[in-house]
Amino acid sequence: MRIRANALGLVVIIVIFGGIAVSSLVGFWNTTNTKVPAQITSGEYAGSNDPADIRGSYSFADIRKNFDIPIEVLAKVFGVDEKNAEGFKCKDLEALYTNLKESGTEIGTDSVRYFVALYKQLPYTPSENTFLPSTAVKILKDKGVLNAEQEKYLESHNVVIK
């Protein structure tokens, strides 16, 4: 059996779009995130939503829904106008604080993960360059959720954003 170019072109298109069509029919074709994080599967916190799975595309409203943290708190912590906070995406923090990134200090999606983990007292290890705004540290201290080790770490990993 010999395949000519005309047939090959047709087969390529049919296989690609056929694959998409079949996977759509059975419900596997998904091009967007469900905005529901994976759950922690083992240990003391099993069954809790995992802050590590917060994506940059999550809005503050998604964070509120999944982790029960008030929008006002998130807006205040990350210096976002409360009127726009519902739809504000975690990944937009990087653009908001580009000036900090240039100095090796990063406020972005990982900061949200870290803040959520501390606020809800869930396990999470941030990356070395991840910082929290000083407003976040104050709120966490006021809430009384930080242990001595976390307080010490945050002394060197917080930044004044405004």
Add this chain to the structure above:
Amino acid sequence: MVARKGSAFRVRLFVQIFFFVLIALITLSKVLDEAGYTIPFLSTASLHALCPFGGVVSIYQYVTTGTIVKKVHESSLILMYVVILLTLLFGGVFCGWVCPLGSLQEWLGNIGRKIFKNRYNSFIPANIDKYLRYLRYGVLAWVIYATAVTGKIIFEEYDPYYALFNFWSSEITISALIILGITIIASLFVERPWCKYACPYGAFIGLGNLIRVFKVRRNSSTCINCKACDRGCPMNIKVSESNLVRNHQCITCLKCSSEQSCPVDNTIDLSLKGEKM
């Protein structure tokens, strides 16, 4: 009976333009959607959602934790399976017919060919080139390892394909833009430089050339040894030196075939094992 010369070229060009424009329009659609506008009947999926390589780099995490790497979606896994099927059937056909970055390099190469004539695509000495062709496997191994360790699509920071369709975005890193720039300039001297030397997805797909069902075969009894197939091959494969192309760099573009370069009918074709040519 063979289709008219040029027909195969036009069919492939049509398919290449179709996928290039489709991806460009979907990228535009997503940008407009975020600004509150919609293009009817067009997906607003992210580029990550439509990239089968996202599925490849997610495999480790998917198998070990059941989750997908951040920014990658289930659609990437579906496309990965679809491309694996195409690869098992026809080898690197995704690279030669579908990948928009491969198409762009090829179109830019047409300019290079006009400038450098016969010198085009032969600037790199063969004894160096043959080792450089394995670089992309190193890139593939690094990307899979780094993604498994970090849980992030680490390659995004260097990906010229992502930079090509999102060059205006703040998400694009300088390194990705530089690599895209180098790829564009190098395409004027070498055909498909990214595909040949650095593309990790091309490396993954290239392995399929060793086991594909439909293979590029040369009928030595009708071959007149004119080497037109060798000159036609964008990946510099010496098609004339064997009866079966198993080269890991073949992109199944059929430029070597009797439908394009080869002047003798039914001498070089894509066919099943055992086919009499």
